[in-house]
Amino acid sequence: MSLVAGAFELHNSATPDTSMTTAMPGGQDVQGASEGPPKPGIPQQQHRPGRIYSANPLLQQSRSVTAELLSLLPSREVAALLVDTYFDRVHWFMLIFHQQDFRMKWQLMYDASVDSTPGRNLNPGPVSTFLMVIAIALQYSGSHRQQILQKHNVDPTAMKENILSVIRSKLLDIVASQSIEAVQTCVLLGTYYLYHGSPNLAWPVCGCGLRVAQALRLHRRLPITSPLSPESQQLIETRKRCWWAIYEIETFCSISYGYPHGIVDADCNVELLDPLATSQGQSPASYNEVHMCPATLLSYKYLMSKLSVFLKDALTELYGIGCHKASDQKDRSLSARFENLLQKVRRLDGRLERWKAEIPGPLCFDRFSRASYASVEEIDRDIGASGPKFETHVYQLQALALALAYDNAKILIHRPLMAYREKLSHNHTPAALPHPSNNSSHLALTACRNAAMSTSHVGESPIFSLAAETYAAAYISIHTFTAGVLLCVLSSIESLTPESQESKLGLRRILSMQAKLKSESPCTLSAQGLDILERLTRLVMEKELKDLLGQGSDASLQSRRTEPGVQENWEASQQGQLDAQLGQIMEPTHEQIMPETLEDTDVSQALFDLDQALFNSDSQMPIDPIFSDPNGPSNVFTQEQAWIWGMEDPVEFNQEW
Structure with a gap:
């Protein structure tokens, strides 16, 4: 149709009206010049702020x-x-x-x-x-x-x-x-x-x-x-x-x-x-x-916007979302696939940290900062708000949203590593073993836990209550829900450990945040998220009670802790060393012995137990499987982002799907 318009212009003739070209792709564009005077510096065919219909059947x-x-x-x-x-x-x-x-x-x-x-x-x-x-x-x-x-x-x-x-x-x-x-x-x-x-x-x-x-x-x-x-x-x-x-x-x-x-x-x-x-x-x-x-x-x-580009890349590289290329992952050993995944996570984690470094001071979240407004009622009465007070208020809201987005991205990129763990051979001497803190599966757990715990502290900020009645309320709820699911999983696989107690304290804060969002925000997502997290929490506590009474049937957790070097790994969780450690494990020295990579059945079992508990619940809350294929995998989590907790290898699953 551009050629048509050009041909008529070449012969100094008016282009046909759109009633002659409505059935042709781009047919409306031949009359672009009739929409008004051209805008300086912009070719007219690119300027279509609002089309005015010419005489046609519509x-x-x-x-x-x-x-x-x-x-x-x-x-x-x-x-x-x-x-x-x-x-x-x-x-x-x-x-x-x-x-x-x-x-x-x-x-x-x-x-x-x-x-x-x-x-x-x-x-x-x-x-x-x-x-x-x-x-x-x-x-x-x-x-x-x-x-x-x-x-x-x-x-x-x-x-x-x-x-x-x-x-x-x-x-x-x-x-x-x-x-x-x-x-x-x-x-x-x-x-x-x-x-x-x-x-x-x-x-x-x-x-x-x-x-x-x-x-x-x-x-x-x-x-x-x-x-x-x-x-x-x-x-x-x-x-x-x-x-x-x-x-x-x-x-x-x-x-x-x-x-x-x-x-x-x-x-x-x-x-x-x-x-x-x-x-x-x-x-x-x-x-x-x-x-x-x-x-x-x-x-x-x-x-x-820049974070969205990064997250899109993470979805493709780690989960195979939108990836149509044939993969040779199945032909590679489990250890090789793990090393490939580890390199991707390390690279993406570095990109995420560089993104965080761009955040200017006023947009850096501080949960101890005083809010500009004392209450939602004060904001409601400030109609057409402007000035330094409102500007500070907006920056605090945006800082909260950025902090949640960062923590959520951390969970997204480290979650695939939780499907693996490293087993150290018993015939290795202690001197030959890698440093405990260099265990990559431990680092993944630590990164995810720290991100979820960081999210759980957001509710302590005065701005959180004010944000609950803004358009970002559901956005906040989705991110806190993801952190809550993660803490439930960690509490389940780390039963009766100090880390489990820490995770449950964070989970309590998450539940409080969801309850506040439910009572103050006009969205229904918070109510559903709270319901699911409460049910998951009951399941975690029931499992812990069984373990406490010696009635638990899962012995894999005990075997994990008795492996050489793993007990120390479990107790080393200092956030300040995490990024440096993640880089170190990619470059082992000749003296270090890299452990054997295994699938982490504890994580898979915890996810399966949580999934089955929800599926078999007597609750009447409608929960539809994400996948309707009766022969394919299903996941009863319907809340946003719950699909990442599926038990299958994410990349392999999406290629098969």
Whole structure:
């Protein structure tokens, strides 16, 4: 269709209207020049902020959809309150809009809807995006703001459900507009479903957003032909914000469910976001460079986008997610496969530490820092918050989210090593044995435990209570749930040890955090996570009681502790030496004797026991297997990221699947 447009231009003739090309891929693009004056420095075919339909068979339908969406708009006073609520509670976590630009555009939309015939603007994208902002804000309006809404005769629950129902029913019409606003709508609707009890809807909705984003070439860098105007520069930054929001969601869903990632990095050359938001659409640092700059509101989004790229690589290298290459892993010995895995974990751990080093001071989490606001009620009354107090509050929220993301990444990359353990031969003399702290399976357990324990301490921070009523509440719940499952596993395989006691103390803090999220956040995920963790905790305590009474049937743990050098390994768990030790085990000296690698049946048995206990529970909470194949493996954990606790070799399993 680009050739068609070029041919008509060559002959100085008007291109055909889109009614002649609607059935052809790219047929809508031949009239790109009719969408408005070109933006300086950006080729016109790349600029499609919101498509305006020409006369075609969909004209009347588009007019009807837009008119129906416009009919859902609340009064201007209510809209102003809800826009403020969105930017107070949600924007710091999503950052897909330029705040000033959004505030100006919604006012213009109200002016247009009043002064003109409803539905005249046939692109439903901007209206649907604004309605999603309104719906999410209704979810996070506190008691003070709800009282204001009631004075305007607004039922927050009814209005929210009505908006969501209409947008869901009209989603295909919205994405058909292929506009940036359509991508934003999918981001908002998909994350809402992901964080509020309908995760199975989130995946396809976010997939729609990804496909529209790719159709708009948001994943590609725009060619710059001349100096950019402020409007063009803002357009480029908006495109980048939308793309990286999609990338983060795609990665998060891939981690949550073990689904293949839908983005091929080799196809993408768009830059990371500019934390300073001062350059002309160009990130000041490439992906592999360490970018140190003062903290800004965009620093958080830059760091999370960069972490998403890292996590996508970890999913591919460690779990085989999205890896289509044939592997010779099965033809290699267990020790060789273990060494290969160990190298990958070491490399990824180094990348994660370099990412952490980029976090600026104000975004480094400190659980002892005082919160800017004394209570949620104080925040609720600060409508349209701004200034140093609110800025500090936002930085603390973002620091909490970054800390959880870091700990979660640690668990993700070290968890595969827990499937192995190293057995030392009894004919080795003590002098010839490797240093106890160099046991790699012990290091994996230590790294995972330390990450989970770090997560358990997050609830001690005053900012945690304030974060429970933000859009990040479910995000926090997912990460604390993962840490809780890990501590249950560790408590089970380390029964009656000091480490088990430490893990149970961390688990108690996790349960307290989940209970607080359940009582204060509007999402249902926290309630389900708390229920599952409580049931797992009961199982762990029952197993420990049996071991205490000498009734346990699993003797493998005792044999593990009687192996030469392993008892000392179990007691060496100093976090300060962990990273150095992980590097040392990759370069053994000639005097060191590397142990034999075995599958860790203790971990497998613990996971199997936990899985069976949940599956055989009398609880009526619906728990569907992740895999529906009756002949294939199943895992009754339905909470996000629980798939990583499957007993099979992750890489082998995904290749077979």
